[in-house]
Amino acid sequence: MPKIGRFTSDEAKAAFLHGYDTVAAHWPVPSVDIDVETPFGTTRVRKSGAAEGAPIMLLPGIGGNGMVWHRFIHDLSRDRVVYTPDIIGWAGRCEQTAPLRDAQDIATWMVAVLDGLGEERVHLAGNSYGAWLAGVVAVYHSERLASLTMFEPSGATFAKPSWGLLLKFLKAGMRPTPERMRKFNKWLMPGLELTDEEMAVVMATLKFRSGVPWDRPFTDEQLGAITTPSLMLFGAETVVNDPVHGAARAHEHIPSVEVETYPGIGHDLLWANPDQVIPRFLNFIDSHDPVRA
Template sequence: MPKIGRFTSDEAKTNFLRIYDAGAERWPIPSTVLDVETSFGTTHVRKSGSGKGAPVLLLPGISGNGLVWQRFIEDFASERVVYTPDVIGWPGRCVQTAPVRDGADVAKWVVETLDGLGESRVHLAGNSLGAWMATMVGVYHSDRLASLTMFEPGGATFAKPKWSLLLKFLATGMRPTPERMRKLNAWLTPRADLTEDEFAMVMASLKFRTGMPWDRVLTDEELAAITAPTLVLFGADTVVNNPEIGAARARQHIPSADVQIYPGIGHDLLWANQEVVIPRFLDFADNHDRVRN
């Protein structure tokens, strides 16, 4: 049954927001914070950068928030406006008031956030589970996208998730001690070395009960409905998905898919190859930007 995201206690909420606000103070470039009303509640959004092209909107991976992009924002926002929202129903500064029931609702939430920001079209990109959420917008509202990018899409985007992935999450979730969480992070994203502050936010997020649906495998018809220019980037050594299956389905069914698999890199694609992946994305955005072309 769909639920409203919530912390397990007032103490847990206070602790998380203390860590969150301390992290927000370390945002490396000038930014503006906006709170946008949607039919699902209030979405908390940070706006950074400037430029004439269509803006970028970035969605984080599982249970993340807009501060995840802190270490990458200077590159993403070098020539464009970049929006980094928290995800409604996940731990952050959004305030959820209505359930997000399925992929169509995910897309509706993103589009209503764009409406509140006054943006008709954006270059939408998501990492991991955020890539699946971004893809939902492509399925239902490609007309709102200048382009769609998936960074290492989540395990259920193109095929059923691996049992090894599910078992790892289940085993860690039963008793999520700091040691177990560090081992899980090292397995998932071995070169994403979290700072102590980032890890503290991960641990604080564990005391939040999500109100966002889990990803599910997209059908051939859903993939074919994505008419926006689409970039899909995989790490060949990922433990999350099968990049060969994902690449084949994207190329076969998404009309304008540009797919690349990076050898020697896993689910930590952005962390391990930032100097290559972000320029690849920005070049793709430039090539599909109606404002500039």
């Protein structure tokens, strides 16, 4: 049954918000927080940068929030507007009031956010589960996207995830400690070393009960409905998905897609290789923006 996301206790919520605000205070560029009303509740969006052209909107990986982009926001917002929303139904500064029942509700929520921001089209990008969320929007509302980018899409984006992967995530969530979570993170994203502040947010997030549907593999028909120019970036050594299979399905079914796989890099694609990935992303969206092309 669809649910509304919630913390397990007031103490857990207070701990999370303290950690969230601590990370937010270190945001390296000028920004403004915007609360957008949607049919599913209020969505918190941080706006950074200023320039002409379609803005960038970034969606975080599972359980994440808009603050996870703080390491990259300086480069991404240098000559563009960048929106980094929290995900309604996940731990963050959104206030969910109605459940997200399915993928179509996710797309409806995102369109309501775009409407509330006054943006007709955006360059939508997501990392991991956020890549799947971005793909959902493209399936149902490609007309609202100037481009779609998936950074290391989740294991369920192009195929059913393996039982071994699911078991790893299940074990990580059982009796978690900072030490166990650091070990899990080292396996999942070896190029990302979490600060103590970031780890505090992770630990607090584990006490949040998600109100967002789980990702499911896109059908051939759904992939074919993604008519916006698309970029898929994989790490060749990822433990999350099969980049060869994902690339093949993307090439076969998405009408306009570019795919690139980075050797020696895993699911930590952005964190381990930002000097290549960020310019590749920015060049791609520039080539699909009428104001800049």
